Amino acid sequence: MTPPPPPRPDLAPDAHLERAEMEAMQREIAAAAVFEDDFSFDPATLGNPLGTASSGTETPLVAGVDQSFLTNEAGDQDRALSAVVAMRGGEVIERVHAVTSLEIPYVPGLLAFREGGPILAALEELSCDPDLLLFDGSGRIHFRQAGIATHVGVVLDVPSVGVAKSLLCGEPRGDTENLSPGTHVPIEANSRVDADEGTLLGYAVQTRQYDSPDRSINPLYVSPGHRVGPETAADAAAALATTYKLPEPVRLADSYADEAKREYTR
DNA sequence: GCGACAG
């Protein structure tokens, strides 16, 4: 048996670090991360309606996390609003959000240092404790294999998955245009990634697709955050995307972030 | 110098 990885509050994203220090911390995060299944719930029941699973294990509690930003009188984005929607068996169990001041601008590869603080603040407001966290952004598909899903997952030691709408880095192992729904294509490490060339980082997952060849829906780029393997990450995203392209927890967190934002705009 | 670049 592998020893249970402990939470790592010492690796919480600090927006005041220098860039080199942030990158060094990400290498630590990647080293501490577990990119394989290491959880107790039954992933096969993630998409189940509700109630107790037939096997006796309870349907997993999944939380989606997303952010919206508040603008200042001057016109600058000075605050982040992080929203969390917890669901079980397709039903919303709890919704919470937190508003914190923004410290740094968006920099590709350093997203966790901009949004990690707000996210941790929102998750502290949650009274339930999720079996799985879904983030809007990358996990292992990251220059240093430490995207926001991996970073937050390691800090809290909670299984997590990264769900991005566009590819940050890595190379699809095949065509990702006009994929059929239910299809997935491997994303491998390339020269831009701090990993052996060809390492499986995640999958391009096609959850929805139009029938007509006229237009097409782009796939999601799903990768392990922490304590989840690439296949399980892709399966979970697909199983939770019941009605729309995005997994329901993430989609609802997205709309809730906008909804809650209005309450501050007035 | 050039290209790439989650949200």
Place this chain on the structure above:
DNA sequence: ATCTTGTCGC
């Protein structure tokens, strides 16, 4: 991420 109405198509 954000600014934003209507509009094309099933």
